[in-house]
Amino acid sequence: MSIALGIIYLIATITFVIGLKMLGHPATAKKGNLISGTGMVLAIIGTLFLQEKVLETGEVVPLFKTVSIFVYSLIISAILLGSIIGWFMAMKVKMTKMPELVSLFNGFGGGSSLLIGLIEFSKNVGVDDANKASSAIVTTILSAIIIGSITFTGSIVAWAKLDGSMKDLRLPNYNLINNILFLALVAFGAFIVMMNTDSLILIYILLIASLIYGYLFVAPIGGADMPVVISLLNSLTGIAAAITGILYGNMVMLVGGILVGSAGLILTFAMCKAMNRSLSNVVFGAFGSSGDVAVAAVGKTGGSIKKTSASDAAVMLNYSTNVVIVPGYGLAVAQAQHVIHELEELLTRKGVNVKYAIHPVAGRMPGHMNVLLAESNVSYDKLVEMDDINPQFPNTDVVLVVGANDVVNPAAHTDPSSPIYGMPILNVENAKNIIVNKRSMNAGYAGIENELFYNQKTSMLFGDAKAALTELVSELKNM
Amino acid sequence: MNELIAFLSDNLELFYILILAIFIGVELIKNVPTVLHTPLMSGANALSGVVIVGAIIVMLQADPTDYLSLALGFIAVVFGIINVIGGFAVTDRMLQMFKKKK
Known part of the structure; x- marks a missing residue:
């Protein structure tokens, strides 16, 4: 290996370490990603042109002089092809995916x-x-x-x-x-x-x-x-x-x-x-x-649920002081991130204190919900992590759960036979009122029944998240 | 067994670096807030595309008439670079969203 290539590899390695370190802090993350990306490009270019080869005579020559144009054009076209595919996939993908x-x-x-x-x-x-x-x-x-x-x-x-x-x-x-x-x-x-x-x-x-x-x-x-x-x-x-x-x-x-x-x-x-x-x-x-677990749990809950309408929910939110929104993956699937942001802004203008409670595994991967809400311009300081928001629920007038299920399931605390028993959850049942928006009474992603829906403080607002929230926003605007 | 010991002693620095890199990796990630887990995962994923370096080396060293190796190498390079470019691009796209409002 030539000394130039050795130095390039060393630089690339350092950019990886620094980049990864900077990815760990919100303020520096973007720059960190660019730094390690640059290091990677350097390493690739160096590998292409600075490899050396030892000939049988013992002489060291740059490898690119011995490699045919044919092989080089193959490599370059592979790089171009893959770059286009990768770039296209990265730019086209929906944040939910x-x-x-x-x-x-x-x-x-x-x-x-x-x-x-x-x-x-x-x-x-x-x-x-x-x-x-x-x-x-x-x-x-x-x-x-x-x-x-x-x-x-x-x-x-x-x-x-x-x-x-x-x-x-x-x-x-x-x-x-x-x-x-x-x-x-x-x-x-x-x-x-x-x-x-x-x-x-x-x-x-x-x-x-x-x-x-x-x-x-x-x-x-x-x-x-x-x-x-x-x-x-x-x-x-x-x-x-x-x-x-x-x-x-x-x-x-x-x-x-x-x-x-x-x-x-x-x-x-x-x-x-x-x-x-x-x-x-x-x-x-x-x-x-969704397997045998869900079936076993169905019998335990039962009880009756309380339905509510968009106008009733709007009244309830309008006269609250503290509102906490619990977003789940269902919100993102319905593409309702923008509507929820609109709702949040509307309530804030009406003097309501609105926050989002983010469970560590909300969405389909950790931190996924933060990305999804950031996409619709929700301000960073409105997002509160689980350990910080949990003590605030008793002072919360209304919790609005949209498209979340397992992360607010009290069975994690109360039912040792539940598969999610012991999982840290958002303790929304401590709030004064709970509004749950769901499409139907189907069980969550983990396939477990949720007794929260049968809680006396809970009202169910059935419907597609986007449609229901849009209705909620228009009701609020008329107040 | 003898070969293994010979390999170890010939490449001892390699194993020093290996062990130290494991510790650095752990230390770097230990206290990252949940907010950044998704971009971090995709950023780290992009880094694992460093395997592209190996794919390029394999193609450079291949016999120009060995079409099977060249074909497999071609796919390896395409796969590797998709991982690299796609990974960095999508991480940047995500982080852009965090940045624009403050």
Whole structure:
């Protein structure tokens, strides 16, 4: 490697660390992202033109002099093609579809690692024993293939499930099957290393088995747990990139990959904590889809619900002092972020103190709701995090719950048999009045009944979030 | 086994860096507010696209007549760069929304 390229990689590595650090603070996040992006572009350009090659004579020449125009134009066209696709996807995506997109991008990263592993292994085919790659190198290649494949199909399954195009799949004893398959994968990989074989057939078997494992690993996990899975897969893609880095002794890949790997793991645990679940519970528990759990819980609630109309709700809001809005994913699905912002501004002008209560896992991934509300210009200081808003509920006149369900379900406190028991929630039941906007009485994303709806203080405002809120706004304007 | 030990001793710095990078990653992310979790996840995701560097190296080293390797390498580069460009672009788009009002 030339010294110039070495320095470029060093700079790129530093931008990754600084960029990631700056991403962690609201004021510097945007700049941080640009900094690490610049570092990445530098590393790519450097790799393209500054690699060196040692000739058989021992002479060191720049690699680009030995590579044909044909190969270079292939690489450049691949970069252009991928950049256009990536840019287009990033600009077109709706903010509600963010988790799907992150998951898809992640799958691409994993796919890249597995392809590199495949090519590197094929270089070994037909080479005589003296020049064969060492078993350590083969181990690295196989790890890249296995982890890359798992993240590739795993991410695609996660995307399909979030998108609603795939249902949960539970084979009988799926945990046992998955664990056996995983152990078999590792054993098979070890076997290939031990045999010192260059059989491509064996590699293709390993590849297909890893792809299937990635599918089976994510398939049984319920939709509500998907954010944790995406974060975990993200972390794995980083590890796959780092392993490929070890293969080439390439520091920027190693450090970049490991940073993502460890950061992704921390985020994964932070999310598990927000849901009061352990990682193994998420991966092996397979709760979180509408299954038998919901059926069991139905009998317990029952009771009668109280319906309200937009005009009654408007009166109630108009004569309140403190109003807290609890937005959920349903709000975003109905594209009602702008209307809720209008409602909030209207109430504020009427002298009502309005805040938003944001649960850590509101939306489909942590912090998702903040992004969605920011998109419709809701001011940052109106968003209050769970721990800060919970003590304020007893002084709140009206809580308006729009499209949220599980994050306000009191069963998390009261019902030890509930699957969400122990999850920290927004204690809206402490407020003086509660208005819940929902389309119907269907259970939430996690498939659990919510006794909040049967609370005496609760009135239900049925209807599509956008339509109901628009009606609410026009009623308020007439007062 | 001997090969493994040889590999370890030949690449010892690599493992120092590996361990230190793990700790840096943990420290960097530890106290990030929930507000930023989504952009952080997509930003970190973009970083994992660094695998594109490997994909380019693989293509540069490939035999120009080895069409299978070149084809696979081509897809690897496309996948990697989608991850990089898409990841950084979408993170920037999200953060733009946080920024515009204050």
